[in-house]
Amino acid sequence: MRISKRLGHLLLAPVCMLIVANAAGTASNPADLSKVVHVAFEAADDGFDMVRTNNSLYSTWVGEAIYESLLTYDYLARPAKLIPKTVEAMPEISKDGRTYVFHIKKGIFFTPDPAFNGARRELTAQDYAYSIKRVLDPKNRSPQASSFEGKIVGLDAIVEEAKKLGQFNYDAPVAGLETLDRYTLRIQLNALDQTFLYLLAHSTTGAVAREVIEKYGADSGRHPVGTGAYFLKEYVPRSKIVLEANPDYRGYIWNFKSSGDAWDKQVIKDMQGKHMPQVGRVEISIIEEEQPRWLAFDSGQLDIGELAGSSVEKALNKDVLKPQYTSQGVSLYRFVGAEITHTIFNFKDPIVGGYTKEKIALRRAIAMAYNLDDEIRLVRFGQATKAQSEVPPGVAGYDPKYRSSIAYDPNLANKLLDYFKYGKGSDGYRNMPDGKPFTIKIFSTASSADQARMEIWKRSLDEIGLRTDFPVSNFADNLKAASECKLMMWGLGGTASIPDGSDFLESFYGPNAGQGNLGCYASPAFDDAYRKARVLPDGPERQVFYNLMERQIEADTAQVLHLSRFRNWVIRPWVKGFKKHPILHADWEYLDIQKH
Secondary structure: OOOOOOHHHHOOOOOOEEOOOOOOOOOOOOOEEEEEEEEEEOOOOOOOOOOOOOOOHHHHHHHHHHOOOOEEEOOOOOOOOEEEOOEOOOOEEOOOOOEEEEEEOOOOEOOOOHHHOOOOOEOOHHHHHHHHHHHHOHHHOOOOHHHHOOOEOOHHHHHHHHHHHOOOOOOOOOOOEEEEEOOEEEEEEOOOOOOHHHHOOOHHHOOOOHHHHHHHHHHHHHOOOOOOOEEEEEEEOOOEEEEEEOOOOOOEEOOOOOOOOHHHHHHHHHHOOOEEOOEEEEEEEEOOOHHHHHHHHHOOOOOEEEEOOOHHHHHEEOOEEOHHHHOOOOEEEEEEOOEEEEEEEOOOOOOOOOOOHHHHHHHHHHHHHOOHHHHHHHHOOOOEEEOOOOOOOOOEOOOOOOOOOOOOOHHHHHHHHHHOOOOEOOOOOEEOOOOOEOOEEEEEOOOHHHHHHHHHHHHHHHOOOOOEEOOEOOHHHHHHHHHOOOOOEEEEEEEOOOOEOHHHHHHHOHHHEOOOEOOOOOOHHHHHHHHHHOOOOOOHHHHHHHHHHHHHHHHHOOEEEOEEEEEEEEEOOOEEOOOOOOOOOOOHHHOEEOOO
């Protein structure tokens, strides 16, 4: 982000899309359009239809600012705590814990859009019922569909009918998803589910208007219309995103309580009692390379930046900001992200895919050969720690005593390949057991960090005699190809969207293949444990199934598990109220800009 200069203008493509909203009625949004925040994303989004996006962090980041879910998270509370968003209070819950009743606040309006034919469109309970149904519509292939599978009374029957007929009946009554009146929504579950409310705080279940989706159809991702604090003002795909304050947004008073850490004290001092949002405009530039992103912050073009790669050494002395930045009033917010990075295998690929012993042996050897210590030292500059499990620290279901059964051991990897007859040819590289040559292809972006990781992969796989190739594309294209099960191997990160480990494990659930399960992995044993775990509350009984799933992933070597990163955010002194949330990403509505 930046104040004085607009980096996005330097990246502006010749053709862009402008989305214009005119205020209808009396505007209540207190945002000041002269208060502009500039931020850089390190990769492009894949659209803003949150039901259809392939779990893209960058789509979610923007989507959270546009759409509003029933619930959200307390901005300061740690661990993450649910609070009402568009409802008058937390839901009324039945004694058996299976029925929730939500009372929608009156007077919440969608951003004006041609789909409403000039009328002012109020948010209703029916909008949330429709939005939840969209997650389960088979045509949408939502990565979040499995999170709702089998949960809401009567909804699975509608889904099965849609699969048979090729059309989802949005008007069919659902016993477990009822609108009792214009502002009251009742949801009845088949069984107790301790994580269900988290799903209702996710941008996937943010309210959309049916008439908007029906007007724009498959292009809804480029025409997001919500009730949130901001709307999409300008969009240049893969280059620039501009958000502007929603003129019909109702606003609120900043009144969050300290979670007990020292950082909160200053945040509360700066923000307490302000009418929110204060920021009137957010300009987002897509800058994939780490070096230009850092230069943009260092030169004052960005207001907030995240240190990564070589910028860590430039800005920090160990874990403390260097004097040249503290003298400018720059502050550092540091925490361990609720995330992991990993490299996925495509189980439909003819070389690395499959479930036979020799295929598992090949994947296991690749996993054992990768020198993660080199990545942490050379690429992450020490700002990461080795991940032991798919479920990271900071979310329910993380077991601090769990240790992965797959360790770095290139010598053993060579012996494993020898045992399964991956013999070496005259060129020194291994062939398939049938003697045919093969090449391991690991896809990446052109960023310097990715290319540095590919160099480590090259050295690591050379050590066990595997030919390699490293095709380069942008993140959005790689994500699309992976969702179609077309990439042999691809490295990416996963960040918590709810504070529960199910959010990570569902990426290996068989029915999610091609829609969140980017490796198209399918294990009956894993799927059985997943289905049993998701109806249990967090605790020892569920943890048994979580650990079983982790071991099954390792047994099949469905991924190369890498690391969790230390997140280092640097903030210019004119930005007030910043505290990075472990789940929420779009924090702009909680900030203020001190004019100077």
